[in-house]
Amino acid sequence: MRRNVWAALTGVVAAATVLASAELVAVFISAEASPLFSVGSLMIDLAPPGVKDVMISLFGTGDKAALLTLLGIIVVAGACIAGLLEYHRPPWGIVVLVVFSAIAVVAVTTRDGASGFSAIPTVVGMLVGVFVLRALQQRLKRWDSREAGIRKRAEAAAAVIASGVSTPVAANVGPATSAPSTPAPTVRTGPASYERRQFLTFVIVAAAASAVVGAGARLMNATAAAVTSARNALVLPAPSTAAPVIPSGAELGISGISPVITPAGDFYRIDTALQVPQLNPDSWKLRIYGMVENEVEISFADLLALPLVEDTITLTCVSNEVGGDLIGNATWLGYPIRDLLTRAKPTAGADMVLSKSSDGFTAGSPLEVLQDTDRQSLLAVGMNGAPLPVEHGFPVRMVVPGLYGYVSATKWVVEMKVTTFAQDMGYWTPRGWTALGPIKTSSRIDTPKNNAGLAAGTIPIAGVAWAQHTGIAKVEVQVDNGPWVEATLADAISADTWRQWVLPWQATSGNHVIAVRATDTSGYTQTSDEAPPAPSGSTGLHTIQLTVQ
Ligand SMILES: Nc1nc2c(c(=O)[nH]1)N[C@H]1C(S)=C(S)[C@@H](COP(=O)(O)O)O[C@H]1N2
Numbered sequence: 001m002r003r004n005v006w007a008a009l010t011g012v013v014a015a016a017t018v019l020a021s022a023e024l025v026a027v028f029i030s031a032e033a034s035p036l037f038s039v040g041s042l043m044i045d046l047a048p049p050g051v052k053d054v055m056i057s058l059f060g061t062g063d064k065a066a067l068l069t070l071l072g073i074i075v076v077a078g079a080c081i082a083g084l085l086e087y088h089r090p091p092w093g094i095v096v097l098v099v100f101s102a103i104a105v106v107a108v109t110t111r112d113g114a115s116g117f118s119a120i121p122t123v124v125g126m127l128v129g130v131f132v133l134r135a136l137q138q139r140l141k142r143w144d145s146r147e148a149g150i151r152k153r154a155e156a157a158a159a160v161i162a163s164g165v166s167t168p169v170a171a172n173v174g175p176a177t178s179a180p181s182t183p184a185p186t187v188r189t190g191p192a193s194y195e196r197r198q199f200l201t202f203v204i205v206a207a208a209a210s211a212v213v214g215a216g217a218r219l220m221n222a223t224a225a226a227v228t229s230a231r232n233a234l235v236l237p238a239p240s241t242a243a244p245v246i247p248s249g250a251e252l253g254i255s256g257i258s259p260v261i262t263p264a265g266d267f268y269r270i271d272t273a274l275q276v277p278q279l280n281p282d283s284w285k286l287r288i289y290g291m292v293e294n295e296v297e298i299s300f301a302d303l304l305a306l307p308l309v310e311d312t313i314t315l316t317c318v319s320n321e322v323g324g325d326l327i328g329n330a331t332w333l334g335y336p337i338r339d340l341l342t343r344a345k346p347t348a349g350a351d352m353v354l355s356k357s358s359d360g361f362t363a364g365s366p367l368e369v370l371q372d373t374d375r376q377s378l379l380a381v382g383m384n385g386a387p388l389p390v391e392h393g394f395p396v397r398m399v400v401p402g403l404y405g406y407v408s409a410t411k412w413v414v415e416m417k418v419t420t421f422a423q424d425m426g427y428w429t430p431r432g433w434t435a436l437g438p439i440k441t442s443s444r445i446d447t448p449k450n451n452a453g454l455a456a457g458t459i460p461i462a463g464v465a466w467a468q469h470t471g472i473a474k475v476e477v478q479v480d481n482g483p484w485v486e487a488t489l490a491d492a493i494s495a496d497t498w499r500q501w502v503l504p505w506q507a508t509s510g511n512h513v514i515a516v517r518a519t520d521t522s523g524y525t526q527t528s529d530e531a532p533p534a535p536s537g538s539t540g541l542h543t544i545q546l547t548v549q
């Protein structure tokens, strides 16, 4: 049993040296060729549609720690198995180590923007790991055989002493002879403890070296890739067309309601990126190609030199549950995508633009939406008066009013392919989400909170409602399945943004159920039919329960 623990430990230490040496070599090859993160990204991409909802809630919302923890557990379990197999059935432990490394090689080399060189760190790591595993196992086995030898001799000596005859064998054993009835594991000196020391020293040195080298190299790789300094140094030009003025009546000033402009730090984040892509604006380029008469390539400097416009647009995620928080409103600075498309001149028959990020995410947007002169689809560089935060797409992303993010809002965008829906699909479409993703009209109660306990009296029921690019016409509130009562709407910024609403309510003691529904300017009123987010966005009415004292 104790032997198996040591054997498993050799696997874990070997795995640690694989990761640490790969990380170290990645410092010289490519900061992004780190195997662990690449395997994590591959797991995200390969996750079957069945787990996609779990995935969105687990990883999509920025909780990348969950995936890394899972990955860590898999690696440690695999490493224990490798150590045990190598101990009991060599060379199967080495085979396991090589197979794990091979998966990592596939992951690093199939990443977007990877080359054959990206395999080098993992391959070097694997060789170091095989060497360490073999060396540790040799030492463990030498320790074993010494102990077994001593035990045999001790047993032999004990037998001899018991029979009253002294032999030279017993004299060699040292302390064991003076305590012949004590079993071998308590032997504290002699060759076995030497071998044990050899083994344990190797374990400790290899583990400590892996921790120090691995952490140091990871830090170097992360800093080498970081673009925060480039972002901090960036001064964006003033817009040539300013955002619509936000009417003072757009903000109702009710405590607990979502502010009409969402600060960047509070803005929801959804993406498949395990490591936030770090794109240097100096080398950023956007290529527009495919079904176009003129291919267009534009640098970041070219983009900033164009007349930029500012517009306030509410972004929503298709994964937002009824009452959920995957929605935010910001003022974006950018260049109209339609003007870039005019330069590229799409050819007849094209109906989709497949935008692609530096890390391989794609979104398929209808060409006519991006060309619509009434709709401000932006190639955005700024958010709420500052450069885009790195996790929101620095240096450049797309923002399209009226479409869910997964079919339009490509962050870290580097390519736009003019194509057809018949020929191409965005990232989420083969994973069970619809190809077209217009945002569904919806509304949310921000205050009071669900299950709140309140004192009787007049309290505001308030929240936000949205129907991007159509506009909100009416919000109604229903208390305890009574009649629908119209709420007061805050002033609109534009049809592309959400609107706050409020209804003062005379709270009487008891339990209450409160629901909200919005009607948009097309005359559509939210359905009470409940649908989950997949495949085209949730429906149903946000409903809360309250207890009034
Ligand atoms: N590169 C990239 N862009 C992306 C995504 C992604 O996974 N990768 N997710 C999209 C989705 S599903 C949404 S809802 C929005 C969210 O944008 P935000 O994180 O800035 O709120 O980004 C979109 N753009």
Ligand SMILES: [Mo]
Binding pocket: 270, 316, 317, 318, 319, 404, 405, 406
């Ligand atoms: Mo999304």
